[in-house]
Amino acid sequence: MDFKLTEEQQMLQDTAARLVRDAYSFETREKLAKSELGFSAEFWAQLGELGLTAVPFGEEAGGFGGGGVETMLIMTELGRGLCLEPYLHSVIYAGGLLEQLGNAEQQALLADVASAQLQLAVAFEEAQSHYHLNDVQTRAEAVAGGWKLSGRKAVVIGGHSAGKILVSARTSGADRDEAGISLFLVDPNSAGVSRRSYPNVDGPKACDLFLDGVLVGAEQLLGEVGQALPALRYQQGRAIAAQCAEALGSMQAACDLTLDYLKTRKQFGVPIGKFQALQHRMVDMRTELEQATSMAILAACVADEADSVERSLTLANAKFISVRAARYIAEESIQLHGGIGMTWEYVLGHHAKRLVMLSHQFGDDDHHLQAYSKLMDVA
Incomplete structure (x- = not known):
């Protein structure tokens, strides 16, 4: 089997490698890890300017239509440089969810994600969940015009600085039921939302997300009710x-x-x-x-x-x-x-x-x- 890269893939790899090599010395990383943001806003913007944050998205969303191999080339170089930016959680995981489940209006946000103007995060873990995506105790109660969210999410990587957070919450069923889990696009500055930020042992920052009767509109639901798992x-x-x-x-x-x-x-x-x-x-x-x-x-x-x-x-x-x-x-x-x-x-x-x-x-x-x-x- 031929594992040789195409010319375009080789150029992508060289671009990512050169950017990390030139901008991300170990000394720079240590300073960034101690900063309030926890990563480099300038480096994040450079990822967007070079189109690296747009690679995984379809052309209709302002991306380049790259696949898993293209993503692998970028992530390998970011791993080599121990980069602190939440590329995986914002672009790949959260961006992928938004592209898969979002309606036309919600997917319009992908243009800002692809250009690194908007950072996303995914709040899917809870204190008791231990790798089980279906173990969700955060609740979403239907109210007039939308939903009311209550609960706590743990270790939201990049959540301390995200402009929007995708939150999994149970709209029906028991705590570990497969059905009944929905996904909501939450503004972290909304009333009832609070975050406790902290650095992880390996450098990147995360937060615990607290939801105390947070009201979200019906338009902030991603996909069908109870079908997000x-x-x-x-x-x-x-x-x-x-x-x-x-x-x-x-x-x-x-x-x-x-x-x-x-x-x-x-x-x-x-x-x-x-x-x-x-x-x-x-x-x-x-x-x-x-x-x-x-x-x-x-x-x-x-x-x-x-x-x-x-x-x-x-x-x-x-x-x-x-x-x-x-x-x-x-x-x-x-x-x-x-x-x-x-x-x-x-x-x-x-x-x-x-x-x-x-x-x-x-x-x-x-x-x-x-x-x-x-x-x-x-x-």
């Missing part, structure tokens, strides 16, 4: 494929840093990379990286396909292998570096933290192994 799962599948690509970029950077260290760090008068035991461990890291690369490519190829058991199996498999590889490479990189690998001033430790956190977003390896097993029974 299939779209949430489908778009999370696209986000998982993109996340595998982001982890791949971070793993590549960790392997490169480790190899450079083995070539330069000397012991007994020779580079430690001369020691056969360390060479074997480096080979094992590269083997894990190659497996993760193959699965990231496969996930990218199926990400935009119609929903099916085969697609779900592939994405669960990709996330499982990526998580295992990410954890192994993070741990081995630190071990081969020694103490310096854990220092705050050295970039490797930040890659390790990012890889561990990516391993838990959208489901850890145990969750996806169980999902894969259940899907095998269905297949």
Whole structure:
């Protein structure tokens, strides 16, 4: 099978790589992580000016009609640079939901998302949900002219700065029912909405979203009442494929840093990379990286396909292998570096933290192994 990039794809990858390389040094990232916004507004605007935020959207929405492979190329470079901008959660996950479920008026917002003038976020997790999209206790009660939302959403990545937040809420049924989940487009500045922002351990900021009788109009409902769960799962599948690509970029950077260290760090008068035991461990890291690369490519190829058991199996498999590889490479990189690998001033430790956190977003390896097993029974 030919995995060569087209000329347009190669140009896209080169553009993303050059932007990250020129604008996102490790020192810059550390300053941004400590800022109030938590990422670079200038870099976010550059993503929009270069058309990178428009890549996943259809041409009718002001995008370029890119697919999973194009998204993978961008996410890999953002992962390599440990970029803090909420590209995955705003453009891919939230933007995908808006494009799939939104009516013509709602989809008009996609032009601003594609140009990076509007940042979105998805509030789908709750304190008790633990990777289960159908575990929703936030309630939406029908009132005159719209809905009244009450509840709490946890760890909304990028929610602290989002202009609009897509909130899942239960309009009918019990807490874990598959049916009865709806999606609402909420203005975070509305009465009754409050946010508690905080930095995650790996750098990007998130917030807990509190909804106290928030009134939203009927026009802020996305899609059919109580039918949002299939779209949430489908778009999370696209986000998982993109996340595998982001982890791949971070793993590549960790392997490169480790190899450079083995070539330069000397012991007994020779580079430690001369020691056969360390060479074997480096080979094992590269083997894990190659497996993760193959699965990231496969996930990218199926990400935009119609929903099916085969697609779900592939994405669960990709996330499982990526998580295992990410954890192994993070741990081995630190071990081969020694103490310096854990220092705050050295970039490797930040890659390790990012890889561990990516391993838990959208489901850890145990969750996806169980999902894969259940899907095998269905297949």
